[in-house]
Amino acid sequence: MGKRAATGSRRRGRQRSARRSKRRLVLPVLALALVSLGGGAALAHYNGRADVAAPAPGPPAAGPSTQTTTAPPPSPRPTPTPTPKPTPTPKPTPKKTDVPRAGAGTFTTARATGDAVGTGGSLRRYRVQVEDGIDVSAGEAAEEIQRILAHPRGWAAHGRGRFQLVTENADFVIRIATPDTADRLCAANGMNTRGELNCETTSGVVVNLKRWLLGSPTFAGPAAEYRHLIINHEVGHEIGIRQHMGCPGPGRLAPVMMQQIKGLHGCRSNAYPYDEDGIYITGPIVS
Known part of the structure; x- marks a missing residue:
């Protein structure tokens, strides 16, 4: 009995030692698996430690958007300003100033x-x-x-x-x-x-x-x-006023019997024998 008990005791000791060795091998493998699956937070949770902080959550992964957006209309292309054509200078309307020098004589x-x-x-x-x-x-x-x-x-x-x-x-x-x-x-x-x-x-x-x-x-x-x-x-x-008159004074109306085309000599041109008050416009006799 004593020998069998000793043998059984040694067998159980070897089994416990094998289990401890197996557990020591499993822990690192499990840790590596946790790191790869859950990161440091899972490892900290497993070890019961809070001194290994979980990494800050990153921005959400980009994915297809479900929101429909309307693209802004394209900016209108500027209409090119046409280069104005030069306006032709109109020819002046000829005035009726061409007086024939000679006529039929009839x-x-x-x-x-x-x-x-x-x-x-x-x-x-x-x-x-x-x-x-x-x-x-x-x-x-x-x-x-x-x-x-x-x-x-x-x-x-x-x-x-x-x-x-x-x-x-x-x-x-x-x-x-x-x-x-x-x-x-x-x-x-x-x-x-x-x-x-x-x-x-x-x-x-x-x-x-x-x-x-x-x-x-x-x-x-x-x-x-x-x-x-x-x-x-x-x-x-024709009615008997044979002589020509001159200018009666600077600024005054020229007599109608003055040859005004030859110069006014200080008078104002005038086309009528009488002024607006019915006064006959006269001047010095010159010829």
């Missing part, structure tokens, strides 16, 4: 008549003629001259004569002619108009087309107003 009489205008003096009947081919209507010119002679600052309105537009049996003629034709008609009465001036002849008044259309460079007003000066000056000669 005349058309205006087929127009009117009532006598004026309140005093003898009746003076006139007709209007326009040189052929100069693009001026004889009828329109006659109507304009009729208005000029009836103007409230004109001769007829202040008792210096009565005037009536007729087509025949006229006392004098008012002709509108090209510069060459005007020079010829005026030269027949001893006057040199040099292609620029008007004149009064034994048969009536000669109006230079250039002056009728363009006015005068010395006259401060449109050509339509200058026509008043032409008619009033030449008809003034």
